Amino acid sequence: MPGKLAKMKNVDVIIVGGGPAGAACAWKLAQHEVDFLVLDKATFPRVKPCAGWITPLVLRDLKINPADYPFGIKHFTNFQVSIKNFQFKLSTDQYAIRRIEFDDWLLHRSKPDLVNHSVKEIRFENNRYLIDESFSAKTIVGAGGTNCPVNKTFFKNQLVQEKGALIVAQEEEFAYEYQDDRCHLWFLQNGLPGYAWYVPKANGYVNIGLGGSAAELKKKNVSLKRHWYLLVEKLDKMGLVKDHEYKPVGHSYYLRGRNPVVRQGNAFIIGDSIGLATRDMGEGIGPAIQSGIRAAEAILSDQAFTVKSIQKYSFPSLLGFR
């Protein structure tokens, strides 16, 4: 075993996944000079299917002044909302970023030791976590998103995902000379058990997409693809996006369940690896970041790690209560 370990890269903490959850954890650990390593299967900057809506709380948690953010960030003071046929303007205070820029910047902000590696096998042996016979650490943080290998290895029977918690979503972000710079949200249109969006971004990009409960879609026997076509039709009719050849991408993730187990020994899971997105809006970036910061604090102080007080709903924030 000593021979084996000598060939490995040995550190105190390994974070698997460098998305917002892993990057926030890395940012906190770096402030305390912890010996850690981030492994990600993707080469950054990487594409992440996401509308890129973030709340003021995300900026506060990460101590980001929007004026200092070096990439495009768009501020919205209201949303155009449609719930079935009822339309209204919601005053709010929200932001939109592009994930390809934001995630890369966030991850590199703490200048981590970052290795491009797809984690396949994790073992716990002699009080250390061994990854693919190449890396070892006393503590491991699973920030690998919906299919996180840390979750699969150590939390498989612990996380009880609630019925209806799986969200399937499709989106596309592209350069577009948009005429309407308002953010539009359409809830429950054409029976979609979820909502669709049109989010104009800074520097001439637009993100459109939709998401909904996988179980409800199955029950209604209607595909997300069908709803995508209806959305594209609506965008055309409203003159929001015309003559675009769409190439949407899909992804799935879990909404927040009850009392998730988030630590087993020195193995932690954070962000989408747990399933923390808010129950009303599927907002996952903020909860991912908070869980990453809390996991780092628990590692630093050797105290309990819990996600109980992380927000379960987005509406208070949309209405300006947070």
Ligand SMILES: Cc1cc2nc3c(=O)[nH]c(=O)nc-3n(C[C@H](O)[C@H](O)[C@H](O)COP(=O)(O)OP(=O)(O)OC[C@H]3O[C@@H](n4cnc5c(N)ncnc54)[C@H](O)[C@@H]3O)c2cc1C
């Ligand atoms: C279409 C869509 C739109 C969304 N829109 C919004 C929105 O507007 N606002 C919002 O707040 N939330 C939104 N969400 C949710 C949000 O994107 C996620 O909750 C958020 O990305 C979670 O961050 P994370 O760091 O936990 O996971 P991720 O961002 O998924 O990061 C996980 C990282 O782990 C890496 N990884 C995975 N497996 C391995 C492995 N085996 N080895 C090494 N690395 C690995 C991946 O490459 C990735 O970089 C949306 C989701 C979808 C699908």
